[in-house]
C-alpha cells in the first residue's frame with residue numbers, strides 16, 4: 001500500500017474506492033458491481049479473472065469513462081474520471097472496427113485527435129500494424145479479416161496513441177496459440193518499455209498469471225472482488241524461452257503450479273453454491 | 281468447477297492464420313480463379329434467353345391478336361404500329377424534347393427535395409430537440425399522399441413549373457428524411473463508444489461514425505425518393521402540363537392514339553429503370569466495404 | 575440493441591417531450607388562423623380553420639361528405655383486396671417455381687419500372703372512366719409491392735431451416751406450410767403494408783384523373799375548379815386522416831401477426 005501511495009503522483013496511477021454500479025433491468029435495480037476497491041500503481045500490470053457476467057467488462061467501461069452514473073470514486077493520477085480521454089485506451093471484447101475503413105484507416109483513428117504531424121502518424125500506423133503481424137493487410141477491410149486478425153487491429157488501434165492506461169477485455173480469446181504468445185510477449189514488452197499501466201480481463205488463468213503482476217479474482221452476483229493474488233514476475237524457462245505456448249514460462253515450476261491452484265480455488269469458491277454464506 | 285484454466289477458444293486454424301501472416305505481402309484471400317467451365321460461361325446466355333422467352337411469347341400473342349383482329353386497334357394497337365410511332369417520335373425530335381423536359385423537372389425537384397430531406401433527416405437524427413419539435417408536424421404532413429397537395433398548390437402557385445417542382449420535391453423529401461433520420465438513430469452504440477474512447481469531437485463523430493454508418497439507410501431513402509419523385513412527375517404532368525412524357529400520354533389518349541400512349545409508357549419505364557440503376561451503381565461504389573470479402 | 579439502459583429515461587419526462595412536439599403544430603395553426611382573419615393573407619387562398627370546419631359541418635349535414643368518404647374507402651378496399659390477393663398468388667408462384675422465376679421474373683421486374691400513373695391513360699381506354707377502371711388501377715397499384723415482396727420472401731427461405739425440413743423428410747406441402755410461408759411472412763406483410771399505402775395513393779390519383787362519381791378526389795377537384803380552398807383543405811385533411819388510420823391499422827396488424835419474431 002505504501003508503495004502505491006508513493007507512486008500516486010506519477011503517471012498512470014489508478015485508484016478505485018467503494019465503486020458500485022447498478023443497472024435497471026426491466027424496472028428492477030440490479031447490482032453489477034458492488035463496493036470495488038483497487039489500487040493500481042503506475043506501470044503495473046493487473047489481470048482480472050472471473051466467471052462470465054461478474055462485471056469485468058463493466059468495470060473496464062467505468063474506468064475508461066463510458067459509464068457516467070456510479071457510486072464511489074475512480075481516480076486517475078488523483079483526478080476523478082468523468083469522461084473518456086486519450087490517456088486511457090480500451091480493446092473491447094468484440095473488436096469494434098469500423099467496417100467501412102481499412103485496417104490502417106482503423107488504426108489511424110487512434111491518432112485522429114493526437115498532435116503528431118501527418119508523416120509521423122503514417123509511420124506509427126504502419127509500425128503498429130506490423131507489430132501485430134498485419135503489415136500485409138493494411139488495405140484490407142474488416143470483412144476480409146478473420147476474427148483474430150480484427151482483434152489484432154483493435155489492439156494496434158489502442159496502442160498507437162500510447163495511452164497511460166491500457167484496458168484489455170479478453171483480447172486474445174480468438175487467437176491461435178502461436179499468435180497469442182507472440183502478442184502476449186509484444187504487449188508485455190511495449191507496456192514495460194513505455195511504463196503503461198495495463199488491466200487485462202481474461203478467462204485464461206495461465207495468461208492472467210504470466211502477464212499480471214497481480215491477479216484480481218472476481219465473484220458474481222453481485223460482482224465483487226473476492227481476492228487479489230500477487231503473481232510477481234514469474235521466472236522464465238532455463239534457456240530464456242523461445243516463445244512457445246504461454247510466453248515460454250515453465251509450466252511445471254512449482255511456484256507457478258501453486259499460484260494456479262490458488263487462483264482456481266478462488267474462482268471455484270464463487271461457483272459452489274454455499275448455503276451458509278447465502279444466508280449471511 | 282469451471283473450465284477456465286485452459287479454456288482456449290479452439291484456434292481458428294493456427295495454420296491458416298500464420299500462413300496469412302507469413303504471406304508474401306499480398307492479400308491471400310480465397311478468391312476463385314480457376315477457369316470457368318464452358319457451362320458456366322453459357323449460363324448467363326441461357327438465362328437471358330429464358331428471360332426473353334416470355335416477353336417474346338407475349339409479343340407474338342399481341343401480334344397475332346392484332347393480325348386476326350381479336351381486339352380493335354383503338355383498344356390495342358399492333359406492336360409494329362407502336363414501334364413505328366416510337367421511331368417517328370424519336371426521328372422528329374419530339375420524344376427527346378418531352379423526355380428531356382421530364383428529366384429536367386425530376387432532377388430539379390429531386391435535388392431540392394432530396395437536399396432538404398437530407399438536412400432535415402440529419403437534424404432530426406442528431407438532435408433530440410429538433411426531432412421532438414419537428415416529428416409530429418412532419419408525420420402529419422407525410423400522411424397526405426403527394427398527390428393530395430396538387431389541388432392546394434394549384435390554387436396557391438398556379439399550374440406552372442413551380443407546382444411541378446414543389447410536388448416532386450415533396451415526394452422526394454419524405455422518404456429521404458425518414459430514412460436518413462432512421463439511419464442516424466440506428467448507428468450502433470458500440471461504434472459511438474469507440475469514438476468516445478478515442479476522444480472524437482462532434483465533427484469527427486459525425487463524419488467518421490454517424491454518416492458512414494447511416495449511408496446504407498440514407499441510400500435506401502434516396503432511391504425511394506427518386507422513384508417517388510418520378511412517380512409524382514408523371515402524375516403532375518398528366519394533370520397539368522403542356523409538355524413532358526405525361527403530357528405526351530394525355531395527348532395520345534385524347535387523340536385516341538394508343539400507340540403513342542404505349543410508346544410514352546415504354547419511355548417512362550425505361551427512364552425510371554435507368555434512374556434507379558444509376559443510383560444502385562453509386563450505392564455499390566459507396567458501400568465497397570460491405571461487398572468486399574462477402 | 576442489447577440490454578437497454580433503462581436508467582436513462584424516467585417516464586415522467588415523456589409527457590412534456592410529447593407536448594413539446596405539439597408546440598410547432600399549434601403555433602402553425604394559430605399563425606394560420608391569425609393570418610387568415612386579419613386579412614394578412616387572402617382568406618380565399620387561406621381560409622380560416624373555422625371556415626374549413628364550417629365547410630366540413632355543412633358537407634356532413636348535406637350528407638355528401640359521408641358519401642364521398644365511403645366511396646373512396648370502398649374503392650380503396652376493393653382495389654387493395656383484389657390487387658394484394660393477386661400479388662400474393664403471383665409472388666408465391668414466382669418465388670416457389672424456379673421456371674416461373676426465370677421465365678417471368680425478369681419481365682415483371684421490367685414492367686414494374688413503369689411509374690404506376692403512366693397506366694392511367696391505357697386503363698381509362700380499356701375500362702372506361704367508371705368504377706371498374708378505378709378499382710382496376712388501385713388493384714394494379716397494390717399488386718406490385720405485394721407481389722415483389724412475396725416473391726422475395728418466398729425465394730429467400732432460410733437454407734438452414736430448409737435443411738432441417740429435408741432431414742425431417744417434410745414433403746413439398748409441409749415444407750411450404752411449416753418453413754417457407756412462415757419465413758416469408760414478414761416480407762409478405764411488409765408488401766401488404768406498402769400495398770395499402772400505394773392503394774390509397776392510387777385511390778386519390780384515380781379520382782383526380784377519372785372524375786366520374788363521388789370520392790374525396792372528386793371533392794377536391796371540385797373545390798379547385800370553383801376556387802373553394804376550404805373544400806380543398808378539407809380534402810387534404812381527410813386524405814391525411816384516412817391515410818394515417820390505414821397506416822396505423824396496418825402497423826398494428828403486422829405487429830400482431832409477427833409477434834413470434836420478437837419473442
Ligand SMILES: Nc1ncnc2c1ncn2[C@@H]1O[C@H](COP(=O)(O)OP(=O)(O)OP(=O)(O)O)[C@@H](O)[C@H]1O
Pocket residue numbers: 023024025032050051052053054055056057058059093223577578579580
Ligand atoms: N447496459 C446494461 N444494462 C443492464 N445490465 C447490464 C448492462 N451491461 C451489463 N449488464 C449486466 O451486468 C452484468 C455484468 O456484465 P459484464 O458484461 O460486465 O460481464 P463480464 O464479466 O464482462 O462477462 P463476460 O465474461 O461474459 O464478458 C451482467 O449480469 C449484465 O447482464
Ligand SMILES: [Mg+2]
Pocket residue numbers: 056057058093169
Ligand atoms: Mg465481458
